[in-house]
Amino acid sequence: MAVYTQIGAEDMAALVAEFDVGELVSAKGIAEGVSNSNWLLDTTGRDGKGARFILTMYEFRIELEDLPYFLSLLDHLAGRGCAVPRTIHDRAGALYRMRGDKALALIEFLPGVSVSEPTPAQARAVGTALAQMHLASADFAGSRENGMGLAEWQRLFDACGAEGLARIDPDLAGLVAEHMPRIAAQWPADLPRSVIHADLFPDNVLMLGDKVTGLIDFYFACNDIMAYDVAVTHAAWCFDGSGRSFDPAVSAALLEGYESVRPLLPEERAALPLLAQGAAMRFTSSRAYDWLNTPADALVVRKDPMAFARRLQFYAANPAIFDTNAFA
Amino acid sequence: MAVYTQIGAEDMAALVAEFDVGELVSAKGIAEGVSNSNWLLDTTGRDGKGARFILTMYEFRIELEDLPYFLSLLDHLAGRGCAVPRTIHDRAGALYRMRGDKALALIEFLPGVSVSEPTPAQARAVGTALAQMHLASADFAGSRENGMGLAEWQRLFDACGAEGLARIDPDLAGLVAEHMPRIAAQWPADLPRSVIHADLFPDNVLMLGDKVTGLIDFYFACNDIMAYDVAVTHAAWCFDGSGRSFDPAVSAALLEGYESVRPLLPEERAALPLLAQGAAMRFTSSRAYDWLNTPADALVVRKDPMAFARRLQFYAANPAIFDTNAFA
Numbered sequence: 135m136a137v138y139t140q141i142g143a144e145d146m147a148a149l150v151a152e153f154d155v156g157e158l159v160s161a162k163g164i165a166e167g168v169s170n171s172n173w174l175l176d177t178t179g180r181d182g183k184g185a186r187f188i189l190t191m192y193e194f195r196i197e198l199e200d201l202p203y204f205l206s207l208l209d210h211l212a213g214r215g216c217a218v219p220r221t222i223h224d225r226a227g228a229l230y231r232m233r234g235d236k237a238l239a240l241i242e243f244l245p246g247v248s249v250s251e252p253t254p255a256q257a258r259a260v261g262t263a264l265a266q267m268h269l270a271s272a273d274f275a276g277s278r279e280n281g282m283g284l285a286e287w288q289r290l291f292d293a294c295g296a297e298g299l300a301r302i303d304p305d306l307a308g309l310v311a312e313h314m315p316r317i318a319a320q321w322p323a324d325l326p327r328s329v330i331h332a333d334l335f336p337d338n339v340l341m342l343g344d345k346v347t348g349l350i351d352f353y354f355a356c357n358d359i360m361a362y363d364v365a366v367t368h369a370a371w372c373f374d375g376s377g378r379s380f381d382p383a384v385s386a387a388l389l390e391g392y393e394s395v396r397p398l399l400p401e402e403r404a405a406l407p408l409l410a411q412g413a414a415m416r417f418t419s420s421r422a423y424d425w426l427n428t429p430a431d432a433l434v435v436r437k438d439p440m441a442f443a444r445r446l447q448f449y450a451a452n453p454a455i456f457d458t459n460a461f462a
Numbered sequence: 463m464a465v466y467t468q469i470g471a472e473d474m475a476a477l478v479a480e481f482d483v484g485e486l487v488s489a490k491g492i493a494e495g496v497s498n499s500n501w502l503l504d505t506t507g508r509d510g511k512g513a514r515f516i517l518t519m520y521e522f523r524i525e526l527e528d529l530p531y532f533l534s535l536l537d538h539l540a541g542r543g544c545a546v547p548r549t550i551h552d553r554a555g556a557l558y559r560m561r562g563d564k565a566l567a568l569i570e571f572l573p574g575v576s577v578s579e580p581t582p583a584q585a586r587a588v589g590t591a592l593a594q595m596h597l598a599s600a601d602f603a604g605s606r607e608n609g610m611g612l613a614e615w616q617r618l619f620d621a622c623g624a625e626g627l628a629r630i631d632p633d634l635a636g637l638v639a640e641h642m643p644r645i646a647a648q649w650p651a652d653l654p655r656s657v658i659h660a661d662l663f664p665d666n667v668l669m670l671g672d673k674v675t676g677l678i679d680f681y682f683a684c685n686d687i688m689a690y691d692v693a694v695t696h697a698a699w700c701f702d703g704s705g706r707s708f709d710p711a712v713s714a715a716l717l718e719g720y721e722s723v724r725p726l727l728p729e730e731r732a733a734l735p736l737l738a739q740g741a742a743m744r745f746t747s748s749r750a751y752d753w754l755n756t757p758a759d760a761l762v763v764r765k766d767p768m769a770f771a772r773r774l775q776f777y778a779a780n781p782a783i784f785d786t787n788a789f790a
Contacts, residue, residue: 147575163494165490174502246488250470
């Protein structure tokens with residue numbers, strides 16, 4: 135939630151001139167992005183009628199070697215009709231440019247807002263868009279391992295330590311000890327895979343009314359189990375912020391939307407309760423680590439790990455919510 | 463440099479519906495504003511062709527009673543052809559709306575970027591725009607005292623204390639003691655007055671090339687000495703960020719631009735050296751106070767008070783830079 139780097143107007147105009155997008159008209163630093171800086175740019179456009187872009191400067195975390203995967207994935211998906219922003223190549227055809235030791239990419243701006251209280255109709259649209267993305271990625275050449283898989287959750291919990299977890303909540307260490315080994319032991323090995331978004335929270339979906347206008351922020355995208363992406367999206371959309379209240383209508387609509395494009399196999403459906411517990415565990419682990427390791431003066435709001443620990447408990451106690459026609 | 467308050471998409475759409483500007487299409491929190499939160503909004507527009515606005519939520523500092531002055535001033539100046547953004551009135555005609563105990567105003571979006579290394583041509587354009595603003599405000603009915611006048615500088619220095627000033631720089635307390643009484647004693651009482659911007663830094667001017675497209679951020683505007691506003695703008699534009707390097711060509715162009723619209727009276731010209739020392743003292747005082755009173759975890763970057771203490775020393779040592787035709 136910050137702009138870490140200042141770029142003067144003169145430098146910004148020179149940067150924009152490296153792309154065939156017209157001249158710079160406006161540049162506003164926007165309060166989005168935890169590990170990068172973002173600007174909303176207006177230019178005169180190639181046709182003089184104006185155009186808008188997001189300029190992203192990659193500050194931390196994302197390894198430069200992964201950038202071509204993320205940026206060419208956007209091109210690939212946009213080319214197959216998915217609602218994702220295109221990467222604007224520079225005049226030399228490059229996907230990104232370097233400024234000192236930092237990378238800069240120019241991304242198409244898409245209209246839409248991120249809903250905070252999704253309706254079933256909106257969840258249905260998101261499920262549909264997620265399935266379309268999975269299918270459209272079938273012939274994407276890139277490949278990237280999931281850096282936020284089970285081994286990483288364990289590593290993050292270990293780094294927190296029992297004492298650290300206890301500082302977050304007295305029950306958290308016990309919850310991890312109870313569920314983590316079981317989830318790891320039962321994790322499915324042979325479910326269908328594709329490129330997955332792996333972080334499709336409402337914040338990362340632009341909508342106009344009930345229509346998805348853009349899936350954004352693909353910086354956790356990787357090749358992994360499709361049904362796990364469904365589970366992540368489920369955990370992200372079907373609860374209130376605290377994780378205390380589950381919305382069965384949103385849940386049913388999300389799954390219906392997904393299956394309207396790509397019906398789940400029986401073995402995927404059967405794995406959803408476990409995959410959802412895994413999804414909840416994944417965000418519990420990263421939030422717990424960030425909670426303990428975010429300096430008090432950071433420009434980032436810490437997110438409550440227990441909001442996902444509660445989802446974990448809910449999923450463990452209520453596997454039947456994923457039964458076919460559970461709420462039909 | 464932050465968005466202090468989150469407004470969900472649903473609430474934002476409902477808010478926009480209170481204005482006759484079409485439907486919400488996009489909302490991005492922007493990293494501007496120290497004492498308020500700002501969003502860049504896109505709507506379908508009244509004509510369906512799209513429109514853009516800045517939505518500002520007033521979080522701190524600005525007293526609600528002053529908002530009508532600031533917001534109606536924008537209307538007044540825009541109506542007289544000044545490059546300032548209009549205030550968009552709501553459907554009931556109100557200049558702002560309340561949301562809980564906070565006020566929200568919708569302001570016209572203007573294109574342009576803020577230069578970081580002004581050229582003489584740009585400084586000339588800014589001087590011209592400043593004089594136009596002064597003249598255009600002649601028949602503005604509102605009136606507001608300068609809350610950042612001499613008494614306030616003294617109050618801020620007193621609040622810092624000698625020990626606080628010494629923590630900033632060993633020479634600062636001596637500098638204040640040397641210059642502050644003299645400036646106060648010699649401060650002119652009868653120079654021409656108007657509405658003044660009082661904070662016209664490059665950050666608060668939008669430009670396209672050498673053209674001013676918008677003067678913005680009028681939240682220090684007040685009724686005070688016109689030549690003092692020239693002095694503030696001079697201190698803001700004619701030095702590098704550290705205050706160590708003065709640019710005589712930018713200085714000459716700024717004054718020429720101003721005088722191309724409103725020639726300074728001989729007594730205004732004669733007062734400029736002292737007014738410029740006052741302008742430098744004003745920003746030294748507020749920066750010193752903020753330096754000592756900004757919590758380490760604040761979302762605001764502290765600005766060096768010494769950058770203006772150096773300007774103060776420069777102005778005190780070089781009154782001749784304001785002589786007519788000093789650089790002609």
